[in-house]
Amino acid sequence: MENLSSTALLCKSAKAAVNKISAIGDKKINAALFEMANAIEASRDSILAANEIDIERAQGVISEVMIDRLRLTKERISSMADGIRAIAALPSPLGITLEEKTRPNGLVIEKISVPMGVIAIIYESRPNVTSDAAALSLKSGNVCILRGGKEAYNSSLAIVTAMKSGLKKVGITEDAINLVSDTTRASATELMRASGYVDLLIPRGGAGLIRACVENSTVPCLETGTGICHVYVDKDADIQKALSIIENAKTSRPSVCNAAEVCLVDKQIAESFLPLLKETLVDKRAAEGKTPVCLKLCEESIKIIDGERACSEDFDTEFLDYILAVKVVHSADEAIEHIASHSTHHSEAIITENKETAKKFVSSVDSAAVYINASTRFTDGGEFGLGCEMGISTQKMHARGPLGIRELTTYKYVITGDGQIR
């Protein structure tokens, strides 16, 4: 941090802001969140104008899909503001006595939830992450450093400017929300190595960004991640449930991390089930004018239904598309083993009416979320009742699954004595 780049200066002022917001209390935080939401709506025109600049510059530089993610509309701005208000409505995760005990020597030991301090979020082109991340950080008592993608910089700056004016209205330091102005790779690397300034780093984005953070970070980093999610159709499955869950898990939103990528089918039902799977995902969808799913079939399944022959990489690919790899397994154990070797530990589901098999599956599968007879698409902060989220953790340290406000806190031990010595 010696050369004092703009990012280093930001880290310093963020760190200094931690104490200024540490004792403001949930009431004032919520007041600030409402003012931030109002300010975003009041600044709608300037935010849209800034977004227009970003969109123009991005034309021909990034894909149409990415440009769509980048684009703001009146509705999207309102929904950003509503998202902030929804976060304000959540109960505070701070100051909760997680445990309390009195030791034989009379010491009272309390374990109390507290903010992390400074949270840095490195993300890509969606401007709504700017408001979500800032609001989640503030609600959990944290100062945030936002490092968005360069394509969205003008949009993010306009949103942050509005949010800062909201903070100012209730007398909270504007340094509680910080936007990195340097959008080159240098600033991301600087944040990854800002030991002593950044208490928690959360990368949100593609596999390349996550890998760069894991490789280069010296600050504690919460890996959010890719999802190669599996649905295993057991021999004791209810076939209608299986078909509806797989169609939902695969096609309701193929581009997200909780979409299913692989279907494992028990050999005992493969002959009857696979033709129905093809009918549901391919033929029926085509007939209804929906995008049919491209099935990538293992050696055994291709003998039963038509489709592309899967290559081995297909079972290690997050397609994020209307593509499903299909594999016949000879037992629940083989399904569990396949998942152990190929899963990214995000979400997996078993479809079965057999309680014993279900129990074995959930105890053996090592993923953040393991489902019995439900779609993997439910792995989401909102669906879990946590409010909006900072991402889905696929590592096991600190937090697993959806990162809500509680997952942005830590704890401290407060020990009250009367002169005790050891």
Next chain:
Amino acid sequence: MENLSSTALLCKSAKAAVNKISAIGDKKINAALFEMANAIEASRDSILAANEIDIERAQGVISEVMIDRLRLTKERISSMADGIRAIAALPSPLGITLEEKTRPNGLVIEKISVPMGVIAIIYESRPNVTSDAAALSLKSGNVCILRGGKEAYNSSLAIVTAMKSGLKKVGITEDAINLVSDTTRASATELMRASGYVDLLIPRGGAGLIRACVENSTVPCLETGTGICHVYVDKDADIQKALSIIENAKTSRPSVCNAAEVCLVDKQIAESFLPLLKETLVDKRAAEGKTPVCLKLCEESIKIIDGERACSEDFDTEFLDYILAVKVVHSADEAIEHIASHSTHHSEAIITENKETAKKFVSSVDSAAVYINASTRFTDGGEFGLGCEMGISTQKMHARGPLGIRELTTYKYVITGDGQIR
């Protein structure tokens, strides 16, 4: 991991062992722990003989203090075995439903405590860490990879051999406990980068080791740490409590991380308090034949009592010795600011009878353990009622303070549905 060094092979077999021990249950784990303890006692002679080889090789290579830490005796071996039995007696941290809720759509979401998987521990020369770390890992359902210091290798190998025979007796795979045979730096680096094999890395040792892990790890790493612990004597302190707590915090075991290194004294009582501090820590101890404490005094305190003049580094040094830096501060706020700039976020104490000041101090000081009127020496798994510990975390992610068995677990979401789709 491509070249398959001995360490890489160990990582592979450790990973493969995770599923083998995932469902054995607390009863069998405890049976194994008792057999491990018994086997260590039964192997006393071979462990002592192995330790003798380590001691001989270490003569003249490492300091006398380190050789003392390395040395095993009959008593130390019994206390290792008793430590394992004490861990067996703890309630299991596994399979606990941390939360359960039913969503409006009927999905039942349970959050259940589960093992981390593979825990790697890199430590230095104390052989008892070998048995503690293995027992804590097994009790919490984890496979461990132990990478001890080269000075203690023969001792560790003899201890691990005994523990493996204990595992075998109850039919648990011996791969649940793994000792790295390569004690060069290469194996430590390999563990730090064993993504996909090591779920959690815990370095236990000096600042150099911790820094190397933080710098080089790509696997999640729990920073344990150095302790520059502060005791602040407020203007409203009970002087007798202050003197007894400081003497205890400084001198009861100066070489450990929860010992106090800095005493901050409020200016309003400095003139009366500092002479008593000197009397307690220096004059009286010398008269009683105890090691007197060397006081490193700030500009203001050196006007009041005799002692060495402190240089600025003295307030950023973990002395681990009979040395105490002393600084006069003008208010509780200045004490809090000093701690914010110089603490390692381990343990700090305030001595005061003023509840408001105490409240402010504990809410503002950002350390794992914050004490009111008690010695910092209590930051310890045993003293906190957690059983023995894997170290003291000074970071904020995952776990803070003493790392007991619960801190070696993570959780998974188990979601039970009846065909729900999103």
